[in-house]
Amino acid sequence: SLVGFLITGAIAGPHGLRWLNNLHEVEVLAEIGVIFLLFTVGLELSLGHLLRMKRFVIGAGALQAAGTMLVTFVLMALLSLPYHEAVLIACLVTLSSTAVVLKLLQERGELERPYGRATLGILIFQDFLIIPLMLLLPFLAGESEGGLSSIGLTLLKAAGFVTGVMVAARYVVPKLLFIIVKAKSQELFLVSVAGLCFAVAILAQEVGLSLALGALFAGIIISESEYSNEAFSRIQPFRDVFASLFFVSVGMLIDLSFVVEYPLEIFASFLILIALKIVLAASANVAVGLPLRSALLSGIALAQLGEFSFLLSKEARVLELISEFNYQIFLSCSVLTIASTPFFLRGAPALVDWFLGRSIFQGTIFRALRHELEEEAVSARDIEDHLIIVGFGLNGRNVAKAAENASIPYVISELNPDTVRTERKLGRRIFFGDSAQEDVLKRIGIQRARVLVAAVSEPIATRRIVALARKLNPSIYIIARTRLVAETVPLYKEGANEVVPEEYETSV
Incomplete structure (x- = not known):
């Protein structure tokens, strides 16, 4: 228009x-x-x-x-x-x-x-x-x-x-x-x-x-x-x-x-x-x-x-x-x-x-620019059979709360540095990084994880996260959140086990 x-x-x-x-x-x-x-x-x-x-x-x-x-x-x-x-x-x-x-x-x-x-x-x-x-x-x-x-x-x-x-x-x-x-x-x-x-x-x-x-x-x-x-x-x-x-x-x-x-x-x-x-x-x-x-x-x-x-x-x-x-x-x-x-x-x-x-963007300098979880002291190497939560907005917080109530170990990947700093002080295992990048998923233990929840709002980023997660861990169970019903089929094709479209959920 x-x-x-x-x-x-x-x-x-x-x-x-x-x-x-x-x-x-x-x-x-x-x-x-x-x-x-x-x-x-x-x-x-x-x-x-x-x-x-x-x-x-x-x-x-x-x-x-x-x-x-x-x-x-x-x-x-x-x-x-x-x-x-x-x-x-x-x-x-x-x-x-x-x-x-x-x-x-x-x-x-x-x-x-x-x-x-x-x-x-x-x-x-x-x-x-x-x-x-x-x-x-x-x-x-x-x-x-x-x-x-x-x-x-x-x-x-x-x-x-x-x-x-x-x-x-x-x-x-x-x-x-x-x-x-x-x-x-x-x-x-x-x-x-x-x-x-x-x-x-x-x-x-x-x-x-x-x-x-x-x-x-x-x-x-x-x-x-x-x-x-x-x-x-x-x-x-x-x-x-x-x-x-x-x-x-x-x-x-x-x-x-x-x-x-x-x-x-x-x-x-x-x-x-x-x-x-x-x-x-x-x-x-x-x-x-x-x-x-x-x-x-x-x-x-x-x-x-x-x-x-x-x-x-x-x-x-x-x-x-x-x-x-x-x-x-x-x-x-x-x-x-x-x-x-x-x-x-x-x-x-x-x-x-x-x-x-x-x-060219896989070198050390560009990894640093992408903020791919450089903090070794808080790495996710000591955790397995865990839940990975990508995105810590309202949906991500609710998933984390449910995981805590069920005593399920989880790791969070988030792009907002203020959120990461705040939640890190509260003791959460949260990392600053773009999970649409392969190295980031590896650093939060994608190969050892049991479930991944993609709770980000950007459709293309969600697709890439799902595709990378499926590639790196063929047995992982992937739940993806999306805004539109039209995005469900592409996400299933990328390897999601379950897709939750907001547009449909709010209409019933």
């Missing part, structure tokens, strides 16, 4: 059949879509959730931004671009699309996956980065007034905004919503939730943040109350309608005549851009401790250019910081990267598994 909306915008827009000539009016409606989209994402988070992602927001986010800016600037300088234009393009390339990525991850139910959390953390950092980047443009054009004092004031306002959000989430909004709910009026509840969303978004814009980031925090405020599920169900229809207009507005930016005239330049720029963003984002995630597989998945998810890049480039064009040719190349690449994102995300798990299966 996303690609269809982009094509619709390109055909019906000012550079196509000209059915939609007023881009500004469409952009206003599209902005509402982005606000509702980020608001619903915030409803699924919480302040505690956000704090647990701090290593991705602060660590990986800062490393990705700094690395991308530096490498892009060097490349632009080697192409003999003027200093101000090289700096500008480096800033534009750094940003990814919060609206596109979060919509797709939300639809796929992967925001809670390790790579989903890492991706969200980096996107949040990028949204905060909008403040200094917008203030940087007048400096590059030589038109800045106020100097460092204006930047400091804006950052101080942003800090005050975040503090206000935390106070409102804990002490104000839950009580206010309780009073509104007591009125037993669905219309009043909907208007109040939507009003809060727009009020916080506009307040964020006033202090120098983006409307989208403000909407995200508005959702987080309500997520701290018991009314978040009802708010989500009321806002979702509006989100779907208005968000579609955002993608139409992006498609309207495409100048089809320019694409026809310079296809090779656009395609070459597209390939270089994608490779650059994947490598640098993945490297930032690895640097903060994310396994290589999840880091690569996050890099692929962040490989497009963002909606705020459009805003920056438009302002830069007015200030004559970028040439018309480079501006059109940038717009064409932006739309192409956004259109490619759904396909990249769909094929990413299989591609990454194939990539990591190459012989």
Whole structure:
């Protein structure tokens, strides 16, 4: 559907059949879509959730931004671009699309996956980065007034905004919503939730943040109350309608005549851009401790250019910081990267598994990057006839509880380092590693195990885990959890003895 909306915008827009000539009016409606989209994402988070992602927001986010800016600037300088234009393009390339990525991850139910959390953390950092980047443009054009004092004031306002959000989430909004709910009026509840969303978004814009980031925090405020599920169900229809207009507005930016005239330049720029963003984002995630597989998945998810890049480039064009040719190349690449994102995300798990299966990635260095259970002191070599639990979310925890009640020895493999650290302190035999890799399964005693429960949510990873487990231990009994009924047949073919599809179980 996303690609269809982009094509619709390109055909019906000012550079196509000209059915939609007023881009500004469409952009206003599209902005509402982005606000509702980020608001619903915030409803699924919480302040505690956000704090647990701090290593991705602060660590990986800062490393990705700094690395991308530096490498892009060097490349632009080697192409003999003027200093101000090289700096500008480096800033534009750094940003990814919060609206596109979060919509797709939300639809796929992967925001809670390790790579989903890492991706969200980096996107949040990028949204905060909008403040200094917008203030940087007048400096590059030589038109800045106020100097460092204006930047400091804006950052101080942003800090005050975040503090206000935390106070409102804990002490104000839950009580206010309780009073509104007591009125037993669905219309009043909907208007109040939507009003809060727009009020916080506009307040964020006033202090120098983006409307989208403000909407995200508005959702987080309500997520701290018991009314978040009802708010989500009321806002979702509006989100779907208005968000579609955002993608139409992006498609309207495409100048089809320019694409026809310079296809090779656009395609070459597209390939270089994608490779650059994947490598640098993945490297930032690895640097903060994310396994290589999840880091690569996050890099692929962040490989497009963002909606705020459009805003920056438009302002830069007015200030004559970028040439018309480079501006059109940038717009064409932006739309192409956004259109490619759904396909990249769909094929990413299989591609990454194939990539990591190459012989070059079996060496000692890459084993360390994959976090394949290096801790010898807590190895699983002293256990046999045991249960292996892959994934320690809700399903994995319930399996572990049942195993404890039945005095069944078990070992856990988990990709979330925070979970591993916490559970290790509680005395659980839990390891940090990607069980879709053969060496990881061997280190947790797959050859000596009696049962394996695959309790992860990613279908392709589950298939690979089942296939590897069956290959390494033909007699092991494998139970696999999956979301969709359509995944049961492929899992049985890979060697699962029993498959539990959530879609079917919740329907009976």
